Structures are given as C-alpha cells and as structure tokens.
Amino acid sequence: xxxxxxxxxxxxxxxxxxxxxxxxxxxxxxxxxxxxxxxxxxxxxxxxxxxxxxxxxxxxxxxxxxxxxxxxxxxxxxxxxxxxxxxxxxxxxxxxxxxxxxxxxxxxxxxxxxxxxxxxxxxxxxxxxxxxxxxxxxxxxxxxxxxxxxxxxxxxxxxxxxxxxxxxxxxxxxxxxxxxxxx
Numbered sequence: 001x002x003x004x005x006x007x008x009x010x011x012x013x014x015x016x017x018x019x020x021x022x023x024x025x026x027x028x029x030x031x032x033x034x035x036x037x038x039x040x041x042x043x044x045x046x047x048x049x050x051x052x053x054x055x056x057x058x059x060x061x062x063x064x065x066x067x068x069x070x071x072x073x074x075x076x077x078x079x080x081x082x083x084x085x086x087x088x089x090x091x092x093x094x095x096x097x098x099x100x101x102x103x104x105x106x107x108x109x110x111x112x113x114x115x116x117x118x119x120x121x122x123x124x125x126x127x128x129x130x131x132x133x134x135x136x137x138x139x140x141x142x143x144x145x146x147x148x149x150x151x152x153x154x155x156x157x158x159x160x161x162x163x164x165x166x167x168x169x170x171x172x173x174x175x176x177x178x179x180x181x182x183x
Contacts, residue, residue, distance in 0.1 A: 014039040014064045018080055019148055032071045032080055039064040060087075081139035081147050084155070088132030095125035112174050120166050127162055131155045 014035040021031035043061050046053055063083055070079040094100070101121040102110045110117060138150040 010042070011060065013042055014060075014068075015080075015083065015151075018077075019144070022077065022144060023148070028075055028077045029072060032068045032077070035080070036064055036068040039068075076142070077144065078139050078142055081142075081144075082136055084151055085132040085135035085139070088128045088135060088155075092125045092128030092132065095121055095128060097121075108174060109170055112177055113170065116170065116173055120170075123166075124162065127158060131158060 017038045018031045018035035021034055022028060025031065039061050043053065043057065046057070063086060064080075067079040067083050071077055099114070099118050099121065101117050101124070102114060105117055134150060134154070135147075138147050141147075
C-alpha cells in the first residue's frame with residue numbers, strides 16, 4: 001500500500017507542486033514554472049538513477065510542458081488544471097476493452113460472475129469519463145480551491161465509493177450463486 005501512495009505522489013508531483021505554490025503565492029507563472037522544472041528534474045533524476053521510464057512517464061512530462069507552456073503564455077491556470085482530465089479519459093478509454101477487469105479478480109470472482117465483472121469494467125470506464133469531464137468543468141471556473149476539492153476529495157471519493165459498492169455487490173452476488181448451486 002505504501003508503494004501505491006509513493007507512486008501516486010510521484011505521478012502527481014508536478015500537479016502537487018503547482019497547486020501548493022499557487023495556493024501559497026497566488027502567482028500562476030511562478031507555480032507553473034516550478035512545476036515544469038520539477039517534472040523535468042524528476043525525469044532527469046530517474047534517468048540518472050537508471051530507472052526504467054514508461055511511455056506514461058514521457059506522456060505526462062509532455063503534457064506538463066505543453067499545458068504549462070500554455071499557462072505561461074496566457075497567464076491562465078486552467079490549462080494546467082485540465083491535465084488530470086486527460087489521464088481520466090485515457091484510463092477510461094483503456095477500460096472500454098471488454099473483460100479488462102477479469103485479470104485483476106480473484107478466481108472465485110472471475111469464475112463465478114464473469115458477466116458482472118465485464119459490466120463493472122464498463123461502469124468504471126464511464127466513471128473515469130465522468131470524472132474527466134468534471135475536472136474540465138471545475139478547471140474552467142478557474143477556482144483553485146474548488147479544483148483542489150474536486151481532484152482530492154470528489155474524484156478520489158467517487159473511486160473509493162465505486163470500489164466499495166462493487167466489492168459488496170460482488171460478495172452478495174457470489175454468495176447467492178454459491179447458495180443456489182448448493183440447493
């Protein structure tokens with residue numbers, strides 16, 4: 001679990017730096033410049049350490065540079081704020097692959113209710129698209145506090161709630177199928 005949080009902090013490093021500096025200083029240009037420099041430094045550091053960098057690392061760096069540059073040129077933070085929506089849309093698109101969740105399920109789930117797992121996979125894709133659209137809607141307001149609340153509480157809370165609902169639903173459905181098979 002510690003590794004998951006470390007990876008998330010690494011993945012969202014430039015966004016966290018941007019938000020923290022902007023909220024502290026109120027200076028969009030400073031926060032964006034430092035976030036871009038931080039993202040570049042993070043990639044350079046990883047390369048020096050000999051770490052394998054994935055396509056997503058380079059794609060994220062490109063987004064930070066492109067959206068950060070747009071923010072610097074326009075003095076408008078909405079470009080940088082929209083970045084998480086791109087990740088949500090990309091993940092949602094990947095989740096549209098039929099049966100993608102089956103490989104992540106314990107055998108009892110994938111063998112007992114594969115059709116429900118497939119439906120849940122599409123529901124997760126829909127959730128990612130909805131959250132991505134929400135990020136854009138909130139970013140377009142330019143309200144940093146609202147954006148921070150949405151990204152850190154609403155988006156994460158929706159994913160945790162969806163996971164909890166899925167877990168309970170799968171347990172109930174599997175229990176009912178096992179009971180019905182015994183009867």
